[in-house]
Amino acid sequence: MTRRVVITGMGVVAPNGVGLSAFETAVRAGESGVRFIQELADRNFACQLGAVPPLEASHLQVLTTLERKTLEASGIIYGLLAAVEAWSNAGLDVPGNEEDPDWESGCIFGSGIAGAEVMRDATYLIDEGRVKRLGSGAVSQVMASGISAYLGGRFGLGNRVSSNASACATGTESLLLAAEHIRSGAATRMICGACDSGGPYAWGGFDAMRVTNRRSNEAPEAASRPLSATAAGFVPGCGAGALVCEELESAIQRGATIHAEVLxxxxxxxxxxxxxxxxxxxxxxxxxxxxxxxxxxxxxxxxxxxxxxxxxxxxxxxxxxxxxxxxxxxxxxxxxxxxxxxxxxxxxxxxxxxxxxxxxxxxxxxxxxxxxxxxxxxxxxxxxxxxxxxxxxxxxxxxxxxxxxxxxxxxxxxxxxxxxxxxxx
Amino acid sequence: MAPSRPDIIDRLHRIVEPYVEDEEALTSVDEDTNLLEDLSIDSMNLVDIILDVEEEFGIEIDDEAAEQMTTVGSAVDIIASRLAAAD
CATH class of the missing domain: 3.40.47.10 (Thiolase/Chalcone synthase)
Structure with a gap:
């Protein structure tokens, strides 16, 4: 019999709402997260709009003191916050430092460029001959598997831990890869999703390609116009979404809330x-x-x-x-x-x-x-x-x-x- | 005037604090406290602590000295000697 896969946890850091409850309220009300971004205007971007999650200090409380001090990759911060919410939303525990990892749980969490700002700062330091100042966090924050490496440690995952990348298809792909892995019998649950950093260093290439909306800087909330006759390019955004995918029998046994099924x-x-x-x-x-x-x-x-x-x-x-x-x-x-x-x-x-x-x-x-x-x-x-x-x-x-x-x-x-x-x- | 030894320990304490998960261990720090063994600091983070020390005290710590910074006392010795050399 085919194993059924369901979603038992969700977490989100979106431009119009951080956390599930704020996000749901905003989406129901049709609230836009698109804003004028001074940093883009200062750098002569044609599209001076962006959609950035409104993070506040209180949101960062779920990070460790060390993570708050050392994490500069906005994509990894978004990804961690979303994943921690999803894990807790699924009612799952985290093994202690001296306990075995959870061999049945894994991660496929992707990104395009999770730490554009870290790469930018590192480049300057290297060119100034100050490579030592990169410290210990530059590699883990710019490597393609950075986010899954942080999540694997955070949740004590002992199954497959990897990051996928397929540009703007990454998030949906991660869910399908996670569901396939569970369906194959190789894992009971997987945390999946995707994150990306924002700002001038992440978005510059799109501005140069003229694929963003350069005609609406005066009207941010009207700028993202999918399906419209006057659609004039996308508005760049950033954030993260995280999902806990789980084999149905395991979800039932745990008495978990089942949000939806991945058919x-x-x-x-x-x-x-x-x-x-x-x-x-x-x-x-x-x-x-x-x-x-x-x-x-x-x-x-x-x-x-x-x-x-x-x-x-x-x-x-x-x-x-x-x-x-x-x-x-x-x-x-x-x-x-x-x-x-x-x-x-x-x-x-x-x-x-x-x-x-x-x-x-x-x-x-x-x-x-x-x-x-x-x-x-x-x-x-x-x-x-x-x-x-x-x-x-x-x-x-x-x-x-x-x-x-x-x-x-x-x-x-x-x-x-x-x-x-x-x-x- | 060069900072006193207790003053250096105090400033060092504040630097290592974020790298220590076990808050209990931080309550009994003395000169014999070993950074890796007693405070369970991830060895990877030693390079960050050295960068923070360099910034805090305005000194340079070379690789050889960095390797000797295993305990609070040895770290204070190195910081004090670099401060004295700078005077």
Missing amino acids: GGAINSGGQRKGGSMTAANKEGIVRCIRHAVENAGIHPREIDAISGHLTATLFDPIEIEQWSVALERSGSQFPYVNSLKSMVGHCLSASGAIEIIAAILQIKGEWLHGSLNCENLHPKIAECIDPERVPQTFRKHAVRTLAKSSFGFGDVNTCAILRRYDPE
């Missing part, structure tokens, strides 16, 4: 062929990814009630909607409801999928759909493909049983996860 999913690539490139998607890759996810979940495409899209607010949004329609063979008023959390929190890059999955689970649990902001003027190509009513502009009550979440990334990589309200039958 299945798919990860693939368009091979950077037939229109696909480093930055653009091969449409067929997306269609295949969605179809494989539906097949892997063992459901009919009709069963999908809502889609949490990748939908970044670029020219790609209409293409994404079209591929969903092709893959699910649903259009017009038969199309699932679709919204984009990026309209509130910007594009949190590698962390985006993880933060958006948490919003998706909150919607499934609470039976509501969040408003997709700033798309009063739906893109005409989208309006041709689906009934505009399928895009909720504001919060509405709606029972969502099955939800599809997609994230796509540079390198023409695709992910799609199928989540469902937990049903004991």
Whole structure:
């Protein structure tokens, strides 16, 4: 019999709310986390907006004194805070220093660039001939597996501990990799998710590529416009989302609260062929990814009630909607409801999928759909493909049983996860 | 005027504090206290403590001296000698 995988813990550090409760309140109310960022203006960025979690000193209390003193990588700080909340939300303990690690629990937690500011400072010190001043924390804060290394120690994990990276698909990919590992029988539970640092050193490359919105510096909250005819590029963001994935029987035995079930999913690539490139998607890759996810979940495409899209607010949004329609063979008023959390929190890059999955689970649990902001003027190509009513502009009550979440990334990589309200039958 | 030995110990105490998880161990620090064994400081963090000491006292500690800083007393000896050399 196939092992079922459920989500028993969630934690989030998002631009519009730090911690599950603040985040849920903000998402329900449609609060934007996009702000004008002086540091970007000072450095002549064309897009001077960003979405940064409003961290306060009280949030940092869960870190150790040493972590508060030495951690400078904002992505690792976000990741630790989100993961500690998820672990505690799952009702899990942490083994003491002299106890055995938890051999049945592991971690697949990704990032794109978790410590951009650490790399920047280290570069200056090295070029000034002061390499010694890097201290002991430079390696662990800039290495690609930094976040999983911190989490493995924090929770005493004795199973697989690794970090994944697939650009903006990282967060959703981490959930699917964790679920696969549990389903294979190799672990009982995995902490997964993703984090990314923000600020000029993390975002400069995107500004240079002209993929961010450079036309809305005077109106931050209107700048992230997924699905809109006037979408003009994404607003860069940062933060973290963390999930505890667990084998169903273990969750039941522990009496854990089950937030949702991971029915299945798919990860693939368009091979950077037939229109696909480093930055653009091969449409067929997306269609295949969605179809494989539906097949892997063992459901009919009709069963999908809502889609949490990748939908970044670029020219790609209409293409994404079209591929969903092709893959699910649903259009017009038969199309699932679709919204984009990026309209509130910007594009949190590698962390985006993880933060958006948490919003998706909150919607499934609470039976509501969040408003997709700033798309009063739906893109005409989208309006041709689906009934505009399928895009909720504001919060509405709606029972969502099955939800599809997609994230796509540079390198023409695709992910799609199928989540469902937990049903004991 | 060069700082007194108790003053150096006091400032050193404040530097090592964040690196010590066991708060109990910090209550009985004297010159014989071994940084790694008695205070259970992660050996990796010794390089950070040396950087903090250099900054706090405005001195340079070379590798050879750093290796000798195993106890509070030996650390104070090295700090005091570097301060004296700077005078």
